[in-house]
Amino acid sequence: METTTTIRKGLAINFKQGAWLIIEAQFVNPGKGAAFTRCKLKNLKTNQVVENTFKSGEAVELVDLLMQKCQFLYKDHEGYNFMNNDSYEQFQLTEDMLGDDGKWLLENTEVYAMYIDGTPVSIQVPPKMDFRVIESPPGLKGDTATGGTKDIKLENGVMIKAPLFIKEGDMVKVNTEDGSYVSKAN
Amino acid sequence: MTYTNKNASTLARHSSRIKSQIREFFDSQGFLEVDTPIMVKIPGMEPHLSIFETKLEIPSTYENQTPQALYLNHSPELQMKKLLARTSEDATFGKIYNMAKVFRNGEFDSKTHNPEFTMLEWYRYDSDYNEMMTDCENLIAHLTKNTTNTASKAQLSPHFTQNTPQPENKNNSSHNLTPSTHELVYQDQKIDLSHPFTRKTVNELFIEHTNIDLNENKTYKQLKEKAENLKLPINSCETWDDIFFTIFLNEIEPKLKAYTKPIFIYDYPSSQAALARKSHKDPFWAERFELYIAGIEIANAYSELIDEKEQRDRLIEEQNQRKNLKKSVFDIDEEFLNSLKSIRKPCSGIALGVDRLIMLLTDTKSIEDLLLFPITHILKK
Numbered sequence: 001m002e003t004t005t006t007i008r009k010g011l012a013i014n015f016k017q018g019a020w021l022i023i024e025a026q027f028v029n030p031g032k033g034a035a036f037t038r039c040k041l042k043n044l045k046t047n048q049v050v051e052n053t054f055k056s057g058e059a060v061e062l063v064d065l066l067m068q069k070c071q072f073l074y075k076d077h078e079g080y081n082f083m084n085n086d087s088y089e090q091f092q093l094t095e096d097m098l099g100d101d102g103k104w105l106l107e108n109t110e111v112y113a114m115y116i117d118g119t120p121v122s123i124q125v126p127p128k129m130d131f132r133v134i135e136s137p138p139g140l141k142g143d144t145a146t147g148g149t150k151d152i153k154l155e156n157g158v159m160i161k162a163p164l165f166i167k168e169g170d171m172v173k174v175n176t177e178d179g180s181y182v183s184k185a186n
Numbered sequence: 187m188t189y190t191n192k193n194a195s196t197l198a199r200h201s202s203r204i205k206s207q208i209r210e211f212f213d214s215q216g217f218l219e220v221d222t223p224i225m226v227k228i229p230g231m232e233p234h235l236s237i238f239e240t241k242l243e244i245p246s247t248y249e250n251q252t253p254q255a256l257y258l259n260h261s262p263e264l265q266m267k268k269l270l271a272r273t274s275e276d277a278t279f280g281k282i283y284n285m286a287k288v289f290r291n292g293e294f295d296s297k298t299h300n301p302e303f304t305m306l307e308w309y310r311y312d313s314d315y316n317e318m319m320t321d322c323e324n325l326i327a328h329l330t331k332n333t334t335n336t337a338s339k340a341q342l343s344p345h346f347t348q349n350t351p352q353p354e355n356k357n358n359s360s361h362n363l364t365p366s367t368h369e370l371v372y373q374d375q376k377i378d379l380s381h382p383f384t385r386k387t388v389n390e391l392f393i394e395h396t397n398i399d400l401n402e403n404k405t406y407k408q409l410k411e412k413a414e415n416l417k418l419p420i421n422s423c424e425t426w427d428d429i430f431f432t433i434f435l436n437e438i439e440p441k442l443k444a445y446t447k448p449i450f451i452y453d454y455p456s457s458q459a460a461l462a463r464k465s466h467k468d469p470f471w472a473e474r475f476e477l478y479i480a481g482i483e484i485a486n487a488y489s490e491l492i493d494e495k496e497q498r499d500r501l502i503e504e505q506n507q508r509k510n511l512k513k514s515v516f517d518i519d520e521e522f523l524n525s526l527k528s529i530r531k532p533c534s535g536i537a538l539g540v541d542r543l544i545m546l547l548t549d550t551k552s553i554e555d556l557l558l559f560p561i562t563h564i565l566k567k
Binding site: 028029030032051052053057124 | 217232234292293294295296297299377419421423428430431434435436439440454458459476483486
């Protein structure tokens with residue numbers, strides 16, 4: 001089994017008898033201590049997200065993960081259907097397998113699918129995506145108690161907080177990792 | 187889910203104001219602001235820190251033209267203690283503070299680290315770490331009180347809320363600044379700032395969150411066995427401290443977010459506090475504390491070690507650790523050790539991360555969002 005001592009976002013590792021994708025990796029050093037890397041890991045089978053802090057330089061086993069560009073086709077009662085852009089092969093992932101990521105998918109959205117031993121197990125949505133605003137109540141002027149934000153609804157049904165100047169019909173860029181507003185999109 | 191894309195100029199105004207208020211607080215408490223150098227010949231010996239190195243060119247008027255290696259200070263603590271040591275002859279330096287840039291190489295890619303950052307340090311002659319805890323409570327009360335009490339200021343900073351209106355507090359003695367009823371909201375989490383803040387020893391936290399009593403596991407072998415019995419992953423840990431940190435970071439620190447009050451974690455293993463006085467009760471522990479707010483480490487304080495001989499031994503120990511870790515090794519600062527001889531009373535000191543404190547007070551998610559020129563802007567991943 002291949003190992004690495006550089007723990008980075010995007011790597012898939014074997015940890016606690018499972019295959020996990022590192023979805024966040026941050027430098028930490030406890031006062032007076034050695035450097036550590038704090039990771040958020042997503043289980044590639046169950047989608048469970050856990051945090052673990054590894055000692056910097058600690059060897060971890062890598063999972064052989066293949067990333068391939070795919071297109072989201074449609075959702076039916078069994079799950080989400082995709083097509084591999086290279087092989088045109090179609091496959092389905094259940095709602096459980098996609099977890100929270102499913103909500104960002106619009107028809108024809110391009111994503112990366114992750115394959116372990118030839119089987120697609122999960123997808124990676126782009127970190128930033130553009131959405132049309134379908135509901136945006138007029139903001140209250142001078143309402144600084146809310147930090148100058150209001151709740152808006154995106155075309156995929158997701159509610160996010162955005163600045164007061166955002167109007168219905170605008171395109172906005174959204175961070176799909178935490179659902180936060182990034183900027184107005186063109 | 188938060189909207190953090192805050193206006194940079196608003197944030198810059200908050201930062202500037204908070205820094206003025208910090209100075210206001212210490213000035214009103216009779217502290218003297220002192221300057222310490224950014225470049226030093228001998229930085230502190232913390233085993234794990236990587237230090238920026240630079241070279242001083244020598245003018246031709248000097249006989250010896252060999253450039254002098256200098257280091258960017260990672261903390262002004264040695265200089266502060268040298269000044270503090272003068273107190274026995276000159277009371278001027280009995281209460282001093284300093285707010286300056288410090289440097290730690292390789293420390294970024296995190297919400298709370300940038301290789302250069304602003305550190306606030308203050309020291310008291312004739313005191314111990316308990317007084318530092320009170321200072322922290324009073325400083326934070328001062329910073330939040332002033333921002334909430336008037337309408338115009340409240341508008342400038344919407345993130346403070348106040349349960350009840352507070353009378354203007356005229357009492358400036360260090361022990362009785364407030365019965366604070368403030369709360370602070372950081373990333374949707376409410377922090378109760380009323381006094382006193384929570385106080386827990388390191389060992390209490392270990393027992394509470396992991397069932398490990400460190401007093402019964404003081405050796406590497408004991409702690410390793412105990413952790414393995416509890417199925418805690420400590421695979422690549424080669425020292426007692428490695429296991430300690432791995433458990434602390436995985437089992438304890440993530441749970442500190444759940445504390446609704448700021449928490450002083452005190453009495454650290456002496457091996458992690460080379461400049462702190464060992465506890466009278468048990469020298470395995472040292473009188474050091476860290477202040478955490480909303481799970482973020484804000485400050486680190488000591489009852490200062492003032493025994494010159496013991497300090498020498500511990501610096502040598504750290505020097506050896508740096509050699510083993512293949513970090514650059516510095517000389518022992520004889521001037522520092524010498525200065526300790528003139529300290530006649532217990533002293534205490536603290537280092538507080540100003541950027542992190544401002545992040546908390548302005549509800550800013552990451553240090554990158556706060557700094558006008560974060561290091562990550564000149565690097566591409």
